[in-house]
Amino acid sequence: MSSYWCEQAWLPGGVTSGVLIRTEDGLFTEVSTVDRPPLGARRLPGVVLPGFANAHSHAFHRALRGRTHGDGGTFWTWREGMYALAAKLNPDNYRRLARAVYAEMALSGVTAVGEFHYVHHAPGGKPYRDPNAMGEALRQAAAEAGIRLTLLDTCYLSAGFGAPLAPEQLRFGDGDAASWAARVAAMPEDANTRIGAAIHSVRAVPRDQLADVVAGASGRPLHVHLSEQPAENEACQAAHGLTPAELLHAAGALSPHTTAVHATHLTPGDIALLGETGTGSCFCPTTEADLADGIGPARELADAGSPLSLGSDQHAVNDPILEARALEHHERLRTGQRGRFTPAELLKASTVDGHRALGWPDAGQIAVGQRADLVALRLDSVRTAGCRPDQVLLAATASDVDSVVNGGQMVVRHGEHVRLGPVGPLLAKAINEVWA
Numbered sequence: 001m002s003s004y005w006c007e008q009a010w011l012p013g014g015v016t017s018g019v020l021i022r023t024e025d026g027l028f029t030e031v032s033t034v035d036r037p038p039l040g041a042r043r044l045p046g047v048v049l050p051g052f053a054n055a056h057s058h059a060f061h062r063a064l065r066g067r068t069h070g071d072g073g074t075f076w077t078w079r080e081g082m083y084a085l086a087a088k089l090n091p092d093n094y095r096r097l098a099r100a101v102y103a104e105m106a107l108s109g110v111t112a113v114g115e116f117h118y119v120h121h122a123p124g125g126k127p128y129r130d131p132n133a134m135g136e137a138l139r140q141a142a143a144e145a146g147i148r149l150t151l152l153d154t155c156y157l158s159a160g161f162g163a164p165l166a167p168e169q170l171r172f173g174d175g176d177a178a179s180w181a182a183r184v185a186a187m188p189e190d191a192n193t194r195i196g197a198a199i200h201s202v203r204a205v206p207r208d209q210l211a212d213v214v215a216g217a218s219g220r221p222l223h224v225h226l227s228e229q230p231a232e233n234e235a236c237q238a239a240h241g242l243t244p245a246e247l248l249h250a251a252g253a254l255s256p257h258t259t260a261v262h263a264t265h266l267t268p269g270d271i272a273l274l275g276e277t278g279t280g281s282c283f284c285p286t287t288e289a290d291l292a293d294g295i296g297p298a299r300e301l302a303d304a305g306s307p308l309s310l311g312s313d314q315h316a317v318n319d320p321i322l323e324a325r326a327l328e329h330h331e332r333l334r335t336g337q338r339g340r341f342t343p344a345e346l347l348k349a350s351t352v353d354g355h356r357a358l359g360w361p362d363a364g365q366i367a368v369g370q371r372a373d374l375v376a377l378r379l380d381s382v383r384t385a386g387c388r389p390d391q392v393l394l395a396a397t398a399s400d401v402d403s404v405v406n407g408g409q410m411v412v413r414h415g416e417h418v419r420l421g422p423v424g425p426l427l428a429k430a431i432n433e434v435w436a
Contacts, residue, residue, distance in 0.1 A: 052351060
């Protein structure tokens with residue numbers, strides 16, 4: 001059993017002062033208000049929020065940060081650098097890299113991550129002795145870093161509509177959807193890990209196998225890159241006479257279990273489809289800006305009935321607060337209007353709806369029975385001094401995270417990872433090892 005006293009905490013009803021929180025077996029067992037900290041309760045400073053969910057991550061992309069800007073280019077030229085990096089991964093160096101990346105996330109307040117995992121096999125496509133060795137590396141990395149993992153094992157079968165995998169993509173593929181599903185079925189869940197599924201994109205899974213992936217997901221979280229680039233939409237229309245969203249809908253892939261990642265270049269009909277089916281939409285604003293993808297119709301999707309979540313994608317930054325703020329700021333730039341999302345809506349996307357998208361419906365609120373995840377944000381930094389606690393997401397950054405509790409256990413204390421110590425050197429060592 002652990003006890004925490006919060007100067008202020010963002011409860012389901014709003015920001016409340018003097019909150020006592022007790023946890024047991026990883027869950028909140030008491031949330032009450034008291035005048036002063038009781039004996040034995042650990043004091044959490046500033047304003048305490050529920051743990052953040054990073055609903056879309058490619059952990060190995062972190063090794064590209066600060067290495068892709070010299071020649072400009074496009075998403076498609078950036079992708080060549082990503083392939084070069086992927087070719088260097090093996091289960092050992094991937095575990096060390098992912099552990100450091102997940103530790104960086106923990107420092108920023110993330111308590112659960114959705115890893116969109118497609119580097120499955122050895123270079124050339126030959127399976128490792130354990131066909132899920134790369135997924136196991138991610139499982140171990142998350143446990144060591146102190147965050148929960150939803151492994152979104154990704155079906156990746158073609159280089160484009162009607163095109164076989166290129167040599168640099170062979171390690172992503174399983175041959176067909178049935179082989180992919182059999183490999184995924186062999187991966188057990190544990191207390192810290194959910195096993196989900198992903199369709200890499202409509203260009204990477206042939207139309208006649210989309211329904212097989214949906215069946216293989218069997219009620220688990222199912223994620224898909226959707227309409228990130230106009231070129232994808234144009235190619236899909238040319239091949240099938242449908243938008244990517246329409247193609248997924250025809251295959252039965254859109255549902256409340258599904259999350260469309262990026263959802264940038266949508267038609268009004270696409271927006272209606274996502275809303276009518278209850279399909280979620282995961283925005284990754286810092287990546288979408290970094291790769292010049294564009295700004296998606298977030299407000300329209302939310303209004304249509306598509307729950308919003310947030311992800312860091314290629315880790316241009318690892319800061320869920322900046323992702324939330326960028327969601328609002330992109331809307332302001334797109335429409336010329338402020339206040340497109342309230343702070344409470346930004347928090348919901350960062351917490352409740354993000355965790356639900358990852359298969360953790362009992363996380364994201366500070367309430368009895370929920371998972372005991374907490375993030376304490378300081379209100380006395382040069383960024384947050386003087387801000388209202390209920391507007392902290394529009395002022396703070398991850399640098400203002402003082403403490404993080406995951407499942408009742410302290411993971412970050414006074415801005416430092418409790419288990420792993422300084423994360424900067426850990427990242428530098430892991431990234432240099434991969435590129436060596």
